[in-house]
Amino acid sequence: MGEGEGEGDMLCFTPTLILPHPGEDIALLFSSLKTIFIGVEVEPLLLVNNIEVIYHNVILVLKGMSLQVNDGQIVAILGNNGAGKSTTLKAISGLLDSEDGEVTDGFINFQGERIDKTSPEKIVRMGIFQVMEGRRVFGDLTVEENLVVGGHTNQNAKKMKQDMDMVFRYFPRLVQRRDTLAGYISGENSRCSSSGGD
Ligand SMILES: Nc1ncnc2c1ncn2[C@@H]1O[C@H](COP(=O)(O)OP(=O)(O)OP(=O)(O)O)[C@@H](O)[C@H]1O
Numbered sequence: 001m002g003e004g005e006g007e008g009d010m011l012c013f014t015p016t017l018i019l020p021h022p023g024e025d026i027a028l029l030f031s032s033l034k035t036i037f038i039g040v041e042v043e044p045l046l047l048v049n050n051i052e053v054i055y056h057n058v059i060l061v062l063k064g065m066s067l068q069v070n071d072g073q074i075v076a077i078l079g080n081n082g083a084g085k086s087t088t089l090k091a092i093s094g095l096l097d098s099e100d101g102e103v104t105d106g107f108i109n110f111q112g113e114r115i116d117k118t119s120p121e122k123i124v125r126m127g128i129f130q131v132m133e134g135r136r137v138f139g140d141l142t143v144e145e146n147l148v149v150g151g152h153t154n155q156n157a158k159k160m161k162q163d164m165d166m167v168f169r170y171f172p173r174l175v176q177r178r179d180t181l182a183g184y185i186s187g188e189n190s191r192c193s194s195s196g197g198d
């Protein structure tokens with residue numbers, strides 16, 4: 001855990017919905033899903049394999065770190081302060097570069113594609129986004145404006161509206177606060193706002 005109770009970074013994935021293509025046999029689709037669920041050749045959604053991370057070319061922080069997240073799973077990383085939890089998440093979301101850190105060994109795959117040398121902009125478009133610990137909101141923007149900024153990768157206005165409605169459904173308290181400057185809302189609500197924005 002970080003500074004305060006309930007604090008900590010969080011990594012989220014865009015949920016994937018598997019729908020049949022027009023004309024595709026639904027029975028066939030389910031039989032292929034069954035194959036996935038019984039665990040035959042299941043590719044993990046996220047695979048962190050034996051990574052090493054070094055900051056500033058000299059500070060070795062992670063060595064032999066591995067984890068795997070399967071579709072639909074929620075995985076928590078526990079550890080002492082300074083153990084390397086945030087570093088692990090930054091390695092996945094591509095944010096190490098901004099802190100002069102680097103994955104120097106091992107690899108990270110998302111949906112079978114290697115991402116440890118991929119830019120954070122591309123990773124976020126692939127559907128991985130990190131909710132940083134602390135109150136990471138734009139204090140001079142309203143709650144709603146924060147959500148719009150957080151959803152900037154969404155180019156489709158209809159989808160943006162659907163996503164916004166989803167955030168307000170998950171965090172109903174934000175509905176009354178949608179026009180309030182994010183800098184003035186409670187810690188809990190700003191946490192919801194930053195999670196929703198991501
Ligand atoms: N930008 C950086 N440059 C150099 N060293 C760093 C940097 N960021 C983190 N570290 C070091 O890496 C180690 C792991 O830090 P990290 O923030 O990943 O730990 P954490 O498990 O998230 O800790 P906490 O529970 O306090 O959030 C610590 O020793 C820290 O000092």
Ligand SMILES: [Mg+2]
Pocket residue numbers: 002009085086087
């Ligand atoms: Mg941390």
